[in-house]
Amino acid sequence: MKIEAFLPLATYPEPNTDAAASTAVEFAAGIGASLHALALAVDIPDVSNTLSRLLLDTPGMIRKAETASRKSGEHLLDIVKEKATSAAIDATTDTIAAPLVSLGDAAAMHARYFDLSLIAWEAGNASVRMMAEAVIFGSGRPTILLPAMPDIPLIEHVAVAWDGSRVAARAVADAKFFLERASRISVITVLDEKPLKQNDAGERLATRLRDCGLAAEAVRVTAEDCPIAETLQQTALQKGCSLLVMGGYGHSRMRDFVLGGATEGVISNPRLSVLLSH
Incomplete structure (x- = not known):
């Protein structure tokens, strides 16, 4: 039976890099797995008051952050689609939005419906670190950390x-x-x-x-x-x-x-x- 792999992609505050998305597709292709990539966009509640709206334009800042998060997710999913087509693997994509404190839990919940999760590791990226810990300890499924490297070797x-x-x-x-x-x-x-x-x-x-x-x-x-x-x-x-x-x-x-x-x-x-x- 073909392995179904899950790829959660961070978009906020530090999005995954293009290389991270490519690495995950390459790994999935190497093990003959299908891949489902999920971009996790941030949903920021508006808790501003009248003064903050006047002085800081808090609602505008929120919209800007959410828009940047969604665009990062769309960009990463486009890379996954392109690389998956080149590698001739089955790949599906989706996007969900969740509050910042719930992004990791949302990733873990979705991971439970797949055989394993792939986390493309990026040193110093706190968003990826949070995602990794949440999926490893909250999904009930195995998680594979993929280090940054030019080529992913075959698993022999x-x-x-x-x-x-x-x-x-x-x-x-x-x-x-x-x-x-x-x-x-x-x-x-x-x-x-x-x-x-x-x-x-x-x-x-x-x-x-x-x-x-x-x-x-x-x-x-x-x-x-x-x-x-x-x-x-x-x-x-x-x-x-x-x-x-x-x-x-x-x-x-x-x-x-x-x-x-x-x-x-x-x-x-x-x-x-x-x-x-x-």
Whole structure:
């Protein structure tokens, strides 16, 4: 069955770039997925009073911001349509408007109707960061962060960050499509990041995957003084992996304060495509 991917596009206050939209289409084409792109326009309520209308023209400022948001969305969707036609993939587009504080929740709600979400990552873009966290922790579907890079490589070698936890197991289940099509799988266990309930957890998962006919190996590494996210990504890259599968640790209502170390590090600086599942 064909994968149906969802692409939420930020339009306010910092819109996605043209390159971000192109990257997502390229990734969808690479995995043979259809794509639904949704531009999230901002709806700003008019809470001005008489004085602010006279001094600042608050209603005019609101209209200007909403118009810019809609135009950014239309532009990004036009790019998606153009790139999808060139890549010969099925793509649909739509636009919704929501208050600024609800844009992320709106994206998460729409993401629940698709197999996975694609977030084209842009360093320093707070709108994309907000969207990513909302979709990862609120959609109930796997989310793939796509780093900015000239070309998206084919997914042939997949890395799995494994600690035997519930969220790691959920991520493995959500990544079944990619694992079954991978030529190699590296199950990465970081030994010194936190106490592991099972010292052989990585080998146990690798064995289970091999029993299913997949080419999996266990990789045991130590982080030493390196951040856990850097250790996982660097190990995956050294192994030649093009996708890292990992569980996303955090709480949707307080995600800014309680993101797990590995999740925070990867969301802040993805160095390869990362499938996060919560």
